[in-house]
Amino acid sequence: MEFRKGLKDGIPIALGYFAVSFSFGLLAVKGGLTSFQAVIISLTNVTSAGQFAGLKIILAGGTLVEMILTQFIINLRYSLMSLSLSQKLGEAVGIKERLVIAFANTDEIFAVAMGHVKELTFGYMIGLQLLPIVGWTGGTLFGAIASGLLPKSISSALSLALYGMFVAIVMPVARKSRPVAVVALVAAAISCVLYYVPIFKFISTGIAIIISTVAASVIGAIFFPVGTAEKKEVQ
Known part of the structure; x- marks a missing residue:
C-alpha cells in the first residue's frame, strides 16, 4: 500500500526529470560522450545541477580536483536534506534501508517526502524514488539517441533547456526573497567577470564555478544572515 x-506521488517528478535529463543526454553526446556513458552517469548520480556542472568540466578537460570540489559544493545540500529526512523515517527503517534511500534523495523527492502526512516507511520511499530514477535515466537515453536523429536547429534549441531549467528554479524563489535574488545576481556577475575579463582567462571552468558559488554564498551570509532574512520576509 505504501x-x-x-x-x-513520484509520477510528476519522473515526468519533470525525463524532460530535463533529455537535455543532459543530448548535450553529453553532442560533447563527445557515448550514449552508454551518458546513461551510466545519470543512473549512478541522479543529480541535475551536479551532472550538468560535471559534464561542463569533463568537456572542458578539467581535472579530478576541480570535479571533486565542484560536486562537493553543489551537492553539499544533500547532506542537510538527508539529516532532516532521517528524522521523519520510522524506527523500522534500519541503516541499510537508509543508505538505499540516500541514493536518490533529490530536492524534489525530499520536498514530497517531507510533505507526506504519515511517518515515512521504506516501502513508500522506494516507491517515491523508483519512477524518478527511471525517468531521469530514460530521459538521458532518449536524449542521447535523439542527438543523432534531430535536425541541428532543433538540437541547438533543446540545448537551451538547461538554462531554462535554472531560470525556472531560481526566479520563483528570487521574486519572493530579496536575499536569494541578490545572491543569484552576485554569482552571475562574478561568473561573467571571470569569463569575459582577459586577466582571469587562466582560471578553468570548474574553478570559476567554485569561486562564484563560494563568493556569492559568503556575501549572502554576511549581508543576509538567516535570522535577519526571515524577519524581513515576515514584516
Missing part, C-alpha cells in the same frame, strides 16, 4: 502511494 509502495503504491509512493509510486503515485
Whole structure:
C-alpha cells in the first residue's frame, strides 16, 4: 500500500526529470560522450545541477580536483536534506534501508517526502524514488539517441533547456526573497567577470564555478544572515 502511494506521488517528478535529463543526454553526446556513458552517469548520480556542472568540466578537460570540489559544493545540500529526512523515517527503517534511500534523495523527492502526512516507511520511499530514477535515466537515453536523429536547429534549441531549467528554479524563489535574488545576481556577475575579463582567462571552468558559488554564498551570509532574512520576509 505504501509502495503504491509512493509510486503515485513520484509520477510528476519522473515526468519533470525525463524532460530535463533529455537535455543532459543530448548535450553529453553532442560533447563527445557515448550514449552508454551518458546513461551510466545519470543512473549512478541522479543529480541535475551536479551532472550538468560535471559534464561542463569533463568537456572542458578539467581535472579530478576541480570535479571533486565542484560536486562537493553543489551537492553539499544533500547532506542537510538527508539529516532532516532521517528524522521523519520510522524506527523500522534500519541503516541499510537508509543508505538505499540516500541514493536518490533529490530536492524534489525530499520536498514530497517531507510533505507526506504519515511517518515515512521504506516501502513508500522506494516507491517515491523508483519512477524518478527511471525517468531521469530514460530521459538521458532518449536524449542521447535523439542527438543523432534531430535536425541541428532543433538540437541547438533543446540545448537551451538547461538554462531554462535554472531560470525556472531560481526566479520563483528570487521574486519572493530579496536575499536569494541578490545572491543569484552576485554569482552571475562574478561568473561573467571571470569569463569575459582577459586577466582571469587562466582560471578553468570548474574553478570559476567554485569561486562564484563560494563568493556569492559568503556575501549572502554576511549581508543576509538567516535570522535577519526571515524577519524581513515576515514584516
